Amino acid sequence: MRTGLAVVIALLVAAAAPPALAQQGVTDSEIVLGGSNSFSGPLAFTGEQATRYGVDLYFKVVNDAGGINGRKIRTIYYDDGYKPQEAVANTKKLVEQDRVFAIIAPQGTPPVVATLGYLEEQKVPLLFPFQGSPVTRGRPWVFNGMLLYDRQAKMMIDYLVGQRKFKAVATLYQDDEYGKSFLTAFEKNLAPHGLKMVAAESVKRGVTDVSAQIAKLQAAKPEVLFLVLTPGPAAQALKERQRIGWTKVVAVSSGPLTDERYLALAGDAAEGVEGLSLWPDPVASDLAALKRYRAEMQKYFPKNEPNRYSLSGYFAAMLFTEGAKRAGRTLTRSALVTALEGVKGFDSGILPPLSIGADHETQKQGFWVRVEKGRFKQLTDWLKAE
Amino acid sequence: MTTAALIHVVVSGLATGSIYALMAIALVIIYNATRTLNFAQGEMLMISTFVGWAAWEALALPLVVVLLVAVAAAALLAWAIEWAVIRRAISATHFDVLIITLGLSLVLRAAAGLVWTHDQFPFPSFFDNRPLVLGPVRVAPVSLGIIGGSLGLMLALGALFRWTRLGRAMRAVAQNQRAARLMGISVERVYSASWVLAGVVGAIAGVLIAPVVFLSSSMGLVVINGFTAAVLGGFGSMPGAVVGGMLLGVLENLAPLWLPAGIKHSVPFLLMIAILMIRPSGVLGRARQRKV
Numbered sequence: 194m195r196t197g198l199a200v201v202i203a204l205l206v207a208a209a210a211p212p213a214l215a216q217q218g219v220t221d222s223e224i225v226l227g228g229s230n231s232f233s234g235p236l237a238f239t240g241e242q243a244t245r246y247g248v249d250l251y252f253k254v255v256n257d258a259g260g261i262n263g264r265k266i267r268t269i270y271y272d273d274g275y276k277p278q279e280a281v282a283n284t285k286k287l288v289e290q291d292r293v294f295a296i297i298a299p300q301g302t303p304p305v306v307a308t309l310g311y312l313e314e315q316k317v318p319l320l321f322p323f324q325g326s327p328v329t330r331g332r333p334w335v336f337n338g339m340l341l342y343d344r345q346a347k348m349m350i351d352y353l354v355g356q357r358k359f360k361a362v363a364t365l366y367q368d369d370e371y372g373k374s375f376l377t378a379f380e381k382n383l384a385p386h387g388l389k390m391v392a393a394e395s396v397k398r399g400v401t402d403v404s405a406q407i408a409k410l411q412a413a414k415p416e417v418l419f420l421v422l423t424p425g426p427a428a429q430a431l432k433e434r435q436r437i438g439w440t441k442v443v444a445v446s447s448g449p450l451t452d453e454r455y456l457a458l459a460g461d462a463a464e465g466v467e468g469l470s471l472w473p474d475p476v477a478s479d480l481a482a483l484k485r486y487r488a489e490m491q492k493y494f495p496k497n498e499p500n501r502y503s504l505s506g507y508f509a510a511m512l513f514t515e516g517a518k519r520a521g522r523t524l525t526r527s528a529l530v531t532a533l534e535g536v537k538g539f540d541s542g543i544l545p546p547l548s549i550g551a552d553h554e555t556q557k558q559g560f561w562v563r564v565e566k567g568r569f570k571q572l573t574d575w576l577k578a579e
Numbered sequence: 580m581t582t583a584a585l586i587h588v589v590v591s592g593l594a595t596g597s598i599y600a601l602m603a604i605a606l607v608i609i610y611n612a613t614r615t616l617n618f619a620q621g622e623m624l625m626i627s628t629f630v631g632w633a634a635w636e637a638l639a640l641p642l643v644v645v646l647l648v649a650v651a652a653a654a655l656l657a658w659a660i661e662w663a664v665i666r667r668a669i670s671a672t673h674f675d676v677l678i679i680t681l682g683l684s685l686v687l688r689a690a691a692g693l694v695w696t697h698d699q700f701p702f703p704s705f706f707d708n709r710p711l712v713l714g715p716v717r718v719a720p721v722s723l724g725i726i727g728g729s730l731g732l733m734l735a736l737g738a739l740f741r742w743t744r745l746g747r748a749m750r751a752v753a754q755n756q757r758a759a760r761l762m763g764i765s766v767e768r769v770y771s772a773s774w775v776l777a778g779v780v781g782a783i784a785g786v787l788i789a790p791v792v793f794l795s796s797s798m799g800l801v802v803i804n805g806f807t808a809a810v811l812g813g814f815g816s817m818p819g820a821v822v823g824g825m826l827l828g829v830l831e832n833l834a835p836l837w838l839p840a841g842i843k844h845s846v847p848f849l850l851m852i853a854i855l856m857i858r859p860s861g862v863l864g865r866a867r868q869r870k871v
Contacts, residue, residue, distance in 0.1 A: 235697075237696070237698070395839075402591055402592065402791075405832050408585075408587065408588050408836065424699065425793055435709060435710075436710055457701055462708065
């Protein structure tokens, strides 16, 4: 009896004993990643796509091919419904209870920003958050995902004012951090051209009618109208523009907005709209990497349509895999950070060859598109904003 | 700002206001019969519109049939909710029932999310979005269509209340439940009928507005504007609900023309407070006096 107990205790101790060179979230056979994201609330579709159909899609492929240096990747997600306080609680749970190695692809500026302090204090890498406010720039444990908003704004102004010679620009923006970061950056980048924003109107989330804002913008007679919104209100704005027959103005969507959902909602009111695209067309692109992405989606999630949110998550998982492979078998958090900083000329086949370096920005380019017959048609090559 | 632009903004506001008015009417129908507020009204609208849309997606039905499917779904859902939940709580206070409907709204929204996701979807419209040019003025057929459709429905409801047996029974129950029962009116049946009627009004409002605000699990939030409209007009009054809704829609649109756009959403509430201070019973509400 006593020996039996001793054996049990010995087994338990052996099972609980940490392997050599233990790093939280990394065992001999597994790497655990996690993230707080929107699975309900206004960004639920984006969150679900980026994680379960994006990040997880790529990791399924990697796991089926033997994992990263022999380790399979497992992911854990919790829903924050775009609420900062819940994002903080979820993130603490991930780090302290689920003991994840790193946080991957959380979404939305307010929730992500709320977790920054905690993650830095715990020295947990925050990888490729799906948000573009520059507040995440220059932080040692953060690697940015989306092309940061100030770079996007500069790219848009340089192209429209510098190359296309437009002079009068106006903005319809969402009344939050996302809209305001863009507005500030637009104004800042107009100044060197000796120009000022001719009008700017804001829209709140969940609005039912934007006719007043559009009427005011039209009265200012802009040549270009920037839309810094989410798909629903942006499609409403385009329909409103169609309703008043305001066809002259060039409507231009911000990077996060340039997506297929918004086109589908706006229908024929989206014809001729231009925008900055951060990703190749997930449905129609002929790039080999995009064909592979679609084939893998068809294999693992045949019911899910390809889209740029899942593509962004897929890309985040691809970058993590590249970093973790480079870090080697002794995978620690600081080894991962060093390995990612060392990424040079990485050809994902999705974006142009990418070097990360000390600024921790992974996406620095976008290209110009115009909607023709319900699809985005590429107008320029990749633009830069250095 | 040109006059033409101003007219467009007002017409657009009237269209949104019509939907608020229909929501207010649906709330008032249930309130008058049962003295409770149905916070799940918006979610009932959302679910029935989704059902219509699902039928459209699956079978490519003509839009009129989609409307009928949505109406049938709404009637069934409202009847089921009344029968399965509300009637069981008949001895509970009005406040309890209100909380039950609030809970129902959360359950229905979550259920819609599970079935159809929380994404937004385009919805087919009866009316064209391109403007009609009438001299210097441009108006959108879709706005006129929503206004016309809503007014038609309101007239039909008015006729129902005035001239049908059911309508009379509903008015009788609203005035004095005990007396109505003594006159041989089945109060339970009136309860059930008012839920079904409110559901149907919601479904029509849903099909009218979905092409404009898009179909999503959160479209039911329009119930809040409906509630405001009902209070503005004087809670319990049908014409009041119509006036309240239209007033709200137009003011919401006019306010940001001169005030910062951020203030748009507070205007209705400021107005509500102002009206309640001047006329506590609402624009068309009847002052209730208790005689001793």
